[in-house]
Amino acid sequence: MRFKSFLHYLHFRFKRKGDYWRTLLEQISYENMPLEELRRIQFEKTKRLLIHAYENVPFYRKKFDAAGFNPYKFKSMKQYSSVPVTTKEELRNAGHEQTKAKGIPADRFVSDKTAGSTGKPLFFFKDSAFEVSEACALLREHLRAGVSIGDPCVILRGNPPKGLKQGLFHSTYFYSTKKFEEEKLLDFLSFLKQKRIQIIDGFPSFLAAVAKKMREKGVKLKTKAILAGGEMLFPEQRKLIQEAFSSEVFDRYGAAEGMGIAMECNLHNGLHYDPTRFVVEVLDEKSHETLVDKEGVVCLTNLENYAMPFIRYLMNDRAVLHSGRCSCGLEFPLMSSVKGRVLDALWTRSGKLLDFNMLDPYEHYDMLDGFQMVLRKDGTIEARIVPLGNPEQVKRAVEKELREYLDSSIKLLVKAVDSIPPDRTGKRPCVVVER
C-alpha cells in the first residue's frame, strides 16, 4: 500500500469517531445476508421512516391522510403499494416549510440540488447520517469492483461534486471535464499515470469520447475499474472504454437527488441495489401499478434521509426490475440498466470535447424557469431559455455562461421562449440532439 493510500485508509478508519468504519462494516455484512433477512430489515426501516414522515413532515401527513394511508397500521411490504407516490414537482411546489422534517437538529441538514438534466432543478436537503451511509456505500461498490481502500480514484465532472475533499488524507481526485480539449488528452493521461489512478468514475458519453480519441492516437492505459453512470451506458461505449483503459466497466445507477442506488457486479447480469437502503420499484407510467420484468418508471424510497424524506418518489428514469437472482452470490435484487437520459459528448471540429452533462445552467443563477439546449444538424447550438425577470439581461448572462464551455467556432443562439415544450415522451430534456 502506498503511503498516501494508507493515510486515506487511516482517515476513513477513524473518521467521525469511527462512524464511517462501523457503517461500512455493517453494510458489508449485508452483502452476505439472505434476501429474506434483507427484506425484514427493509420492512422495519420503511415502517420507521413512514411514521417519522407522518409525524414530522407536513407534506407527507397531508398526503397520507388524503390517500387514507395509515403508517401505524403498516404491517408488511405487501402494503407498500398503498403508500401514495410523490413527484419532484409536488415536492418543489410544496416548499421546504412543508417538506423538511421537524425535530431534526439543524446541523443534520445538508443542502443540495438536482442537476438540470431534465426540467427544473429541485433544491433539497440530505440528512448528514445519510451522507455517511452514502460515502460508505460508494466505497463498498469500489471494493466490489476489485479496488482496495485508499486506491487512487478520479471523479470526472464539470464541477466538483459537493463535499469532495482533497488533500493529504484523500486519494480521491477531481478532474474537470469543463474545458477538455484534444491537446489536453495527453495531460489527462499523464495525470492518471502520475497519481496511479486505479478507478475512474465518469459519464459514459465522456469516457467513450476520450476512449475513442485514445484509440485514434494509439494510446492505452491500465486501471482496475471504471464506474460509468449518470446516463445510459451503451454496449459500444462499454467496449470502447474497456479496451482503451484495459479495465472492467461497471454500470451504475444514481439519482440526481444525491443517491447512488445500484451497480453491476462482475457478472454484469444487471445492477444490484441494497434493499436495506432503498426500496426500488418500477411502476406503470399511467396506472402506477407495480411492474416486474417489464419496463416502467423507477420509483424509490430513500430509507435513510430523515431530514427531507423521499418516499415512493417517481424518478425520470425507465428501467426493468428483475425477478431473477444473480449467480454471483450477492442477494441484493437486480434491476436493468436505466434507459433514459441519453446525453452526448462530442468532439467539435476544433478538437474540444463538448460534454452536455456538465452544462448546468442553474448552477450560477436563479433567473431561469426553464432551459433546453438543442444541437442542430448544422452544428449550431440553440439555447432556449424561459427567463425570469428582464429577458435581455438573462439572455446575456446565459450567453456569457455558455461561451465558457463552447469555443468561438461554435455558433450559439440564445432564444427566450415562453415555455419549453415536452417531447414525445412528455419529458423536457435539457439537451436535444437533432439527428
Ligand SMILES: [Zn+2]
Ligand atoms: Zn451479481
